[in-house]
Amino acid sequence: MALHPDFPTDPHAVLDPSVRWFPADEALREVAANRLTPPLVAELRKKVQAFRDSGYEGASETSRALLHWWFVEEHLIAPHDGPSFRFKYYFAQREAIETIVWLTDVAKVQDPADLLRYDATGEVSRKMFDEDWRRYMVKMATGSGKTKVLSLVLAWSFFSKTYEADSPLARNFLVIAPNIIVLDRIRKDFEGLTIFFQDPVLPENGFRGRNWRDDFQLTLHVQDDVRVRQPTGNIFLTNIHRVYDGADVEATAEDEDTMDYFFGKRPTGATNDSKVDLGEVVRDIDELAVLNDEAHHVHDKKLAWFKSIQDIHNQLVQKGGVLSLQVDVTATPKHENGAIFAQTVSDYPLVEAIAQDVVKHPVLPDAASRDKLEEHQTTRFTDRYADFLELGVLEWRKAAAEHAKARKKAILFVMTNDTKNCDEVAAWLERHNPDLADAVLTIHTKKTGEVSEASSGKAADELADLRRQANGIDRADSPFKAIVSVLMLKEGWDVKNVTTIVGLRAYSGKNKVLPEQTLGRGLRKMYGGGLEERVSVVGTPDFMEFIEGIQQDGVELERSAMGTGTPPAAPLVVEVDTEDESKDIDALDIEMPVLAPRYRREYHNLGDLDPATVPIHPVTYQRFSAEEQREIVFKDMATGGVTHTTRLDGAGVADHRRVLAWFTQRLLTDLRLVSGFDVLYGKVKAVVRDRLFGGTIDLEDPNTPRNLSEPAATKSLLDAMTKGINELTVQESGDAEIRDTIKLRTTRPFMVKSQDFVAAKKSVFNRTIGDSGLELRFAEWLDGCADVASFAKVYLAVPFTLDYVKADGDLSTYRPDFFVKLTDGKRYVVETKGLEDVDVAPKMARLKQWCEDVGHASPPWEVGFVYVDEDGFDEHRPKSFAGLVEGFREFQD
Incomplete structure (x- = not known):
């Protein structure tokens, strides 16, 4: 079950379907691969690959523009607090949004029945889909950037509905988080539309003739703080319980939020009150898409989660509409019996994420190290598991010393089986380890993995403070270096600095927990780039047997010597060698x-560019048939690959303005010019009209856009304009x-x-x-x-x-x-x-x-x-x- 030998280690590389992981020997790929991956994914990967290779043929003009902006254009990010860097989305993120676009724009999927045609197994039936609306599940390993995918889906839906007259999508969004921890994380990204501007989600104004950033007008409403002032352009960020239909759902002690159970139903008010019935608000609007983070828990029609979304859809149907789209993202879209959700359309498994260093590598003790661990026969919990705790602390301490050199904190995470033992372990850690004194955070959880309100007996403000402490444990100003928890913390506890996990409990099927969910608390990386990072996993034999179950998903667990005298499970540190006493x-x-700097770019000189002096190599102006004129193909000069294709309908006339705008934007991006679209557009227009083809041509001629898509013309124009702009704007200061x-x-x-x-x-x-x-x-x-x-x-x-x-x-x-x-x-x-x-x-x-x-x-x-x-x-x-x-x-x- 190893990865294909040609599987690339670069997480940005385009993955061919023929090298993707599947749970069998490579010799069985030809006959079994389709049946051993999620039922829809094998066929969809091939369809989307062809879609990508065609330059997104068949998608709407808006979709093609966005996909080209996200994945073909280069993006230089200049943060306020650090050096500039080139940004690229992971291929897993790219494939997820490409699949959603292809299914919606090209395949015209409207409901689950339309998805059945992509079943590669012949075993998927309509009854496996509880919903009646367009719904896609994206499976992505923990730490591979699911929230970024949701941001792309949201922008695509908004702009498609804004710019495409026949779009089935929406400009209102219900963004669902399963718990407060996830909600707080998403809120940081969405508040002030931060993620849309920090990441290159929004194209620059003028790209493909649209004012994207000016038109992206959205208001964020968090939980019940709703003030709807316009019928579209709303993001409702909430926990799912906020949109329950209260008449149909009875509060229980196992709800994600138990406030209604313990204190009764909340009062509701008008939509301009500070506390309102969010469920009533979202049911009252006319267009809506649902984006669901950490969504493995909503795929059960018996649960209130599902019924609430179904009710919203039914309300829209009664008004002549539908729920336009539901996109669910999770690392583990599996039913209790282990079967993957039939709605899964895109899959980036943990084995691939580890191979590409997107997440940490789990490291287990080797056999010799395990043999040194003994479970002592005593009734005291910490005495029984003292060997395991001591090894965990030792591994954490070694990792902490290495990461401290890079000014990073290492976190120890211990899982126990009940609240009494949780408290006992926390006290043992502080009593036996001076470096952990007053540095252990204890969290009791329910069986769902949520912070437990009931068992802890803590007030609401104490619980909120506990969540803040857990979420902020990575920070240098946090006093905590270890967390001890019953079970594990729920998805969404996305701390990056866990270097050591100690498991002192066994799991069983009835716990409804998967190994990847348990390991997921330590998989997120501390450092950027392709740096290989590791998380050490220590535990009882039952716990380790449970963790090793992840190998059925292709993960090859690394085993290493642990204990005194062994190297830490951490990357190499390069530092000034003050520890070597022989060095002066x-x-x-x-x-x-x-x-x-000796050179600078003078942006104001752009207006002085004379189209008549641009050093251009003329190309021949060709005549094309009416059919050829309808297909405008743009190719990348470096790779020869198609960047995008514009196909006109039978009555359409090629618009040279959009083609010229594409060249202008390409030049601005390539030369990192921060402004000047209007000025440069006029220069490009003059060069094309009077010089590119050896004489003056008619820009309105339908042959012109088709000529501009020819590789020779594209290369000649871009080379000439680049050289002319550089000669004009790059100036030598002579400053030494x-x-x-x-x-x-x-x-x-x-x-x-x-x-x-x-x-x-x-x-x-x-x-x-x-x-x-x-x-x-x-x-x-x-x-x-x-x-x-x-x-x-x-x-x-x-x-x-x-x-x-x-x-x-x-x-x-x-x-x-x-x-x-x-x-x-x-x-x-x-x-x-x-x-x-x-x-x-x-x-x-x-x-x-x-x-x-x-x-x-x-x-x-x-x-x-x-x-x-x-x-x-x-x-x-x-x-x-x-x-x-x-x-x-x-x-x-």
């Missing part, structure tokens, strides 16, 4: 000057002012994935991590050079980059590979390279210029540079750094 950090430190200096010894510790490294004697850092084998070989060589006093890899954590003009004229930055300080005090910047690319020469020219600039600065710095190519270094490795300087190219020209 002052002597090994390297100080370098930081200059003001030293703004600051950096010292390597001040670099903050950071984590990297487990990999080969060099433990160099002459580096201020404890480890030298290489981006290539050449860098590691070069580091070892530097460490052995007699004339090298110290050296260091220039990591991302080192605030040193050089601005330069790329070969295509665009403005960019780059980070050289090494700093070197010689025994005579001279400093060098070294660039190593395996295969050369077109930007090597301009990078080296900029480095040479930088060295000259610091040499003429006040005070002057003597810094040289060397370019080391792999073939030359491996063939003619010199015996000293002086020999390297003498024998290797320095790009003097």
